[in-house]
Amino acid sequence: MSVLLPGSIVNGQPATLGVMGGGQLGRMFVHAAQAMGYYTAVLDPDPASPAGRVSHHHIQTDYLDEQGLAQLMQRCAAITTEFENVPAPALFTLGAHRFVAPASDAVAIAQDRAAEKAHFVKCGVPVAPHAVIETEAQLAAVADDLLPGILKTARLGYDGKGQVRVKTRAELVAAWAELRQVPCVLEKMLPLKDECSVIVARSGTGEMVHFPVQRNLHRGGILAVTEVNPGVIDPALAQQAVAATKAIAEGLQYVGVLCVEFFVLEGGQLVVNEIAPRPHNSGHYTLDACDQSQFDLQVRTLAGLPLTQPRQHSPAIMLNLLGDLWYAPPELGSEPNLLHKSGSDPNSGSDPNFGTPPWDKVLALPGTHLHLYGKLSARKGRKMGHLNITGATPEAVRATALQACALLGIEPF
Numbered sequence: 229m230s231v232l233l234p235g236s237i238v239n240g241q242p243a244t245l246g247v248m249g250g251g252q253l254g255r256m257f258v259h260a261a262q263a264m265g266y267y268t269a270v271l272d273p274d275p276a277s278p279a280g281r282v283s284h285h286h287i288q289t290d291y292l293d294e295q296g297l298a299q300l301m302q303r304c305a306a307i308t309t310e311f312e313n314v315p316a317p318a319l320f321t322l323g324a325h326r327f328v329a330p331a332s333d334a335v336a337i338a339q340d341r342a343a344e345k346a347h348f349v350k351c352g353v354p355v356a357p358h359a360v361i362e363t364e365a366q367l368a369a370v371a372d373d374l375l376p377g378i379l380k381t382a383r384l385g386y387d388g389k390g391q392v393r394v395k396t397r398a399e400l401v402a403a404w405a406e407l408r409q410v411p412c413v414l415e416k417m418l419p420l421k422d423e424c425s426v427i428v429a430r431s432g433t434g435e436m437v438h439f440p441v442q443r444n445l446h447r448g449g450i451l452a453v454t455e456v457n458p459g460v461i462d463p464a465l466a467q468q469a470v471a472a473t474k475a476i477a478e479g480l481q482y483v484g485v486l487c488v489e490f491f492v493l494e495g496g497q498l499v500v501n502e503i504a505p506r507p508h509n510s511g512h513y514t515l516d517a518c519d520q521s522q523f524d525l526q527v528r529t530l531a532g533l534p535l536t537q538p539r540q541h542s543p544a545i546m547l548n549l550l551g552d553l554w555y556a557p558p559e560l561g562s563e564p565n566l567l568h569k570s571g572s573d574p575n576s577g578s579d580p581n582f583g584t585p586p587w588d589k590v591l592a593l594p595g596t597h598l599h600l601y602g603k604l605s606a607r608k609g610r611k612m613g614h615l616n617i618t619g620a621t622p623e624a625v626r627a628t629a630l631q632a633c634a635l636l637g638i639e640p641f
């Protein structure tokens with residue numbers, strides 16, 4: 229592939245990078261690309277999409293709309309994706325005419341839990357015991373030792389959606405019916421001690437760099453807290469996680485930023501959970517705690533620029549800010565503010581506790597970095613933003629994070 233230099237002119241147009249999907253990940257990609265001098269184009273049908281609102285160009289069509297894809301190609305020299313549920317065929321179409329990273333075949337594997345697991349096995353990385361369920365016969369043949377388990381739709385799941393926890397065979401049958409008998413994977417419920425993730429960036433010439441191993445705490449199937457400092461994960465385990473992530477990326481001949489999520493079991497074994505073919509929520513701390521963020525590396529891989537090993541310069545904690553915080557009861561510290569009085573948001577109903585969280589108090593704490601995604605309505609469970617906390621020591625970072633939790637009504641960790 230050729231190098232697309234920042235600020236250059238290509239065929240009479242400013243060098244422009246494109247992204248399929250206009251959510252918060254697309255928005256942070258756009259910010260990073262623009263900081264480096266690129267123009268950007270976002271394809272997303274939603275006129276209010278977080279990335280569309282900050283991009284030079286916003287193409288508001290469906291992901292498979294031929295005219296929309298043609299416009300994106302006309303504008304952009306290279307195109308990435310921010311969202312693994314962008315249909316792989318759209319990336320395939322774009323890839324025939326433009327440099328697309330990650331490539332559609334790698335994204336297609338990440339879009340299907342069964343294909344993804346088969347890839348992990350091929351790479352020699354341990355996975356949870358599981359069975360693919362696509363037919364009544366496969367359902368009946370499920371081994372007893374996979375229960376209790378989690379039935380997950382093979383495609384289109386995120387933030388714990390499309391998953392049902394099942395204890396018995398009867399519950400499994402009911403759960404598959406509830407999921408409308410779409411192809412699923414049943415995973416054995418594993419005793420988790422911890423969860424962690426690793427983000428790598430791999431260039432078109434096969435260079436690979438990685439961020440440190442991140443420890444993740446999920447609540448209700450949604451990432452709540454990420455903590456990154458050298459003490460959080462046992463060094464031998466961390467080394468193993470980085471090696472497994474690199475093997476998975478290498479096996480896909482992956483180009484771009486890739487996140488691999490792992491489980492750490494009670495007995496200390498590492499098991500891979502899933503991959504995201506894009507920057508990941510657990511890598512948002514890199515915006516403030518590293519000399520290059522995961523979005524900077526996404527820009528570099530897409531533009532064919534060199535990769536250098538990123539360096540974390542501060543211990544960090546990231547707190548996800550879900551829409552729930554806009555509904556926090558005042559005794560936990562949130563005061564409804566005048567601009568956003570209860571009822572001004574269509575989703576707040578008549579909830580008297582609805583209001584903007586006290587960001588002024590949070591930002592009075594040292595080392596806090598607020599990132600909001602520009603979403604206008606706060607629904608429960610919706611990712612509205614994140615708060616990064618940096619500091620001189622892991623202990624100081626943790627103390628500040630707990631103070632922020634108390635102000636915002638986030639359960640301490």
Ligand code: ATP
Nearest residue numbers: 356378385386387388389415416417418446449501
């Ligand atoms: P996202 O895409 O937001 O990461 P997802 O919907 O793809 O989420 P998973 O990563 O499969 O969902 O699962 C969400 C969470 O549920 C995991 O991070 C973990 O906490 C728990 N979980 C999933 N599978 C298992 C399992 N086999 N055993 C124990 N816990 C599990």
Ligand code: MG
Nearest residue numbers: 387489501502
């Ligand atoms: Mg997950």
